[in-house]
Amino acid sequence: QKEVEQNSGPLSVPEGAIASLNCTYSDRVSQSFFWYRQYSGKSPELIMSIYSNGDKEDGRFTAQLNKASQYVSLLIRDSQPSDSATYLCAVNNGGGGGFKTIFGAGTRLFVKA
Amino acid sequence: ETGVTQTPRHLVMGMTNKKSLKCEQHLGHNAMYWYKQSAKKPLELMFVYSLEERVENNSVPSRFSPECPNSSHLFLHLHTLQPEDSALYLCASSPGTSDLLVQYFGPGTRLTVT
Numbered sequence: 001q002k003e004v005e006q007n008s009g010p011l012s013v014p015e016g017a018i019a020s021l022n023c024t025y026s027d028r029v030s031q032s033f034f035w036y037r038q039y040s041g042k043s044p045e046l047i048m049s050i051y052s053n054g055d056k057e058d059g060r061f062t063a064q065l066n067k068a069s070q071y072v073s074l075l076i077r078d079s080q081p082s083d084s085a086t087y088l089c090a091v092n093n094g095g096g097g098g099f100k101t102i103f104g105a106g107t108r109l110f111v112k113a
Numbered sequence: 114e115t116g117v118t119q120t121p122r123h124l125v126m127g128m129t130n131k132k133s134l135k136c137e138q139h140l141g142h143n144a145m146y147w148y149k150q151s152a153k154k155p156l157e158l159m160f161v162y163s164l165e166e167r168v169e170n171n172s173v174p175s176r177f178s179p180e181c182p183n184s185s186h187l188f189l190h191l192h193t194l195q196p197e198d199s200a201l202y203l204c205a206s207s208p209g210t211s212d213l214l215v216q217y218f219g220p221g222t223r224l225t226v227t
Contacts, residue, residue: 004155008153032214034214043115043218043220044156044203044218046215046217049215092214099144099163099169099207099214100161100169101158101214102158103156105153105155
């Protein structure tokens with residue numbers, strides 16, 4: 001079983017719609033959760049971090065965490081063509097001194113103008 | 114710019130060559146990381162250094178040898194690589210304490226082994 005699992009996509013949404021990206025993880029003791037965005041040919045950059053159950057909103061982005069279901073999601077409201085990228089889910093269980101963050105393979109998002 | 118730089122940006126090397134990748138961070142962070150990113154695969158953590166001490170070594174073949182001379186610089190020494198080692202090698206840094214795990218990535222080195 002993969003430690004961090006994401007649908008590879010591509011997920012295609014029209015401009016202005018809500019894009020919903022999902023991620024499941026296998027380690028129940030995971031404590032820290034991150035969403036990174038990676039444009040083609042570029043390196044990952046942090047979009048959101050979330051540490052407790054519930055929703056966390058930052059502009060057009062909302063991260064949702066459900067530790068009981070081992071599920072974390074990212075919602076992008078009013079999607080723009082510039083949001084087209086690969087979104088990486090990352091999970092840290094605090095083990096190994098806290099430095100071992102496990103990444104999913106990413107979901108490719110395509111926003112159609 | 115994230116404050117993490119990597120050189121070279123592109124590298125082509127033969128299997129018998131020896132080369133080094135360099136990473137420098139200007140953020141005052143205490144932890145630095147090497148990742149390998151291959152097509153269609155998750156980022157693979159290779160090494161982590163915290164305050165210049167190696168704290169994570171993720172079963173990486175010995176043909177990859179990391180070096181961290183100080184908290185701002187990280188090297189990855191390469192020798193006798195295989196074609197399957199061709200990938201994007203990403204360096205990252207983080208503030209380093211357990212509650213500050215957000216990682217800032219450099220632009221990466223695209224490595225091709227011929």
